[in-house]
Amino acid sequence: MPDDLINSFMNGPDENGRFGIFGGRFVSETLMPLILQLEAEYERAKTDETFWAQMDDLWKNYVGRPSPLYFAERLTEELGGAKIYMKRDELNHTGAHKINNVLGQILLAMRMGKSRIIAETGAGQHGVATATVCARFGLKCVVYMGAHDVERQAPNVFRMRLLGAEVIPVTSGRGTLKDAMNDALRDWVTNVRDTFYCIGTVAGPHPYPAMVRDFQSIIGKETRWQLEEHEGKGRLPDTIIAAIGGGSNAMGLFFPFLDDASVRIIGVEAGGKGVDDRMEHCASLTGGRPGVLHGNRTYLLQDEDGQILEGYSISAGLDYPGIGPEHAWLHEIGRAEYVSITDAEALAAFQTCCRLEGIIPALEPSHALAHVIKIAPTLPADHIIVMNMCGRGDKDIFTVAKHLGFDMKI
């Protein structure tokens, strides 16, 4: 049906890796041949049944997929409006959605004959997932992590080391996630022949945004059939909501629903201390403008001279001044809405979730949950919301304890 194809939101990116004006391949020449090789290898793998059979086996037996789609009954009752479901990707092995993508990239790396894997990490979830899969396949793993994040996410640093990864604290720039990504790129340029860069989000040069999205789309695909099991054949969610740093868990939930016009799609950015000109937030779409960084054109937090600004969020996983290019495009064409939630709102949602559902969420999905809490009471009882519970909160209890004034003497 050519009309449907023309009108589809699911055809991107184009052959130049663009979603509208966003995306692309803004990398140095040293990396360009490898990026083209990766694209070719991914195109081959995409249609290779043995690749997907291997993925399915690992997803099922190693990660524990499918993750449940859980009806949050008490939260729904408490809010007295829409019916709320949680996609429980925090129950995955390693405690977050990150491993969905890492598995795919590591299998690709092995197909390409690469023996050394590098990754950047913010909260440490992507680093842990990468270290885990590298241990599983006996690959050398090096993780770049901002010195500031090494400090605030100590348990994940230890996990990565237990798993055999080398964790390199990044002090260049300001020692944050974006600097970790810069240093990972510098490593890659230096060791391009034996090294594969396993990017943790739907950003970076083409084909990463599309490839990571495709691997994460398992989240939305499962959600489709699981909601039918709960609610009857053909029933789609009315609203789907996910938190966004780079945007991989959100893209994974959103992508399979892009062409379902009745499904309202909401991405939640980290509003930090408030989205205003103090720029103490990570809301790239709400508070940034288009620019080029880390291999792609997207919305960025930047000053008037095009210098990149540091984001700020209570959540290390959202603390990135950019956003995946496909989100930038969905924002511009209006297919998805993007809102922001402050630290304080996320903290409140974190506690509500613990108390009502017996689930300790990560601070990242607490942002999504905070928006659910905002809108659910205004919606009718037959309105179905699915939010992505993309990570568990064990890693965040120290941060939360500090904000709640609880002294954790251990």
Next chain:
Amino acid sequence: MTRIDQKFAQLRAEGRKGFVAYVMAGDPDYATSLEIVKGLPGAGVDIIELGMPFTDPMADGPTIQLAGQRALEGGQTLQKTLDMVTEFRKGDDTTPIVMMGYYNPIYSRGVDRFLADAVAAGIDGLIVVDLPPEEDSELCIPAQAAGLNFIRLATPTTDDARLPKVLQNTSGFVYYVSITGITGAAAPQAVDVAPDVARIKAATDLPVMVGFGISTPEAAEAICSVADGCIVGSAIVKLIGEGKSPAEVLAVVAGLAAGAHRA
């Protein structure tokens, strides 16, 4: 014909190799940086490469990263970098100036506005690290239309199949990155570089200049003996970072230039 083309015509006529010196605009501050830049031609520099500071220089090693940070902390902006060239041109209308950096500050200013300002300031060429041939429509083609050279990097990973694509819209000269790595890293060996330079020269009439990792007059001489010239950045920028005076910096530059010109 840009000043770069004229310079290479002159070098060829004199049978000399070219020496390119890189400094970061505004490092450690505008006035000191301008003083150093003004002194470069007198120290034997054939082409000046002026870095445009950026917060996220992905292809640069620690030395140039820190230089960019110093410049930004000192208040350097793209406008001030353009102003610096305008100021330089008042006393020197022949030494070519190439601006090197990353795309975002240019994109942020607006490509058309940037190109008009760059031409007006007296800039001759651009090296933009994160714009491979795949993104030529962004800046490369408009820049050449505006009369600027667009100098491309070729690297050890640029194989024979890809080389024509890299050379296609390149002008001025080809910048051969002698190692897989970042600026200021391991030193290249002339014996390793020679076959790659020969391979590129077989595919283009443009001069091939070699950079990355060259830090001594001896290394400059050795590399220049197998290429049309060489580019030194980190070794100069490091001195500025150590707080050396413009005179001290220029004395070292003169030594490097002499090394290159001995070849």
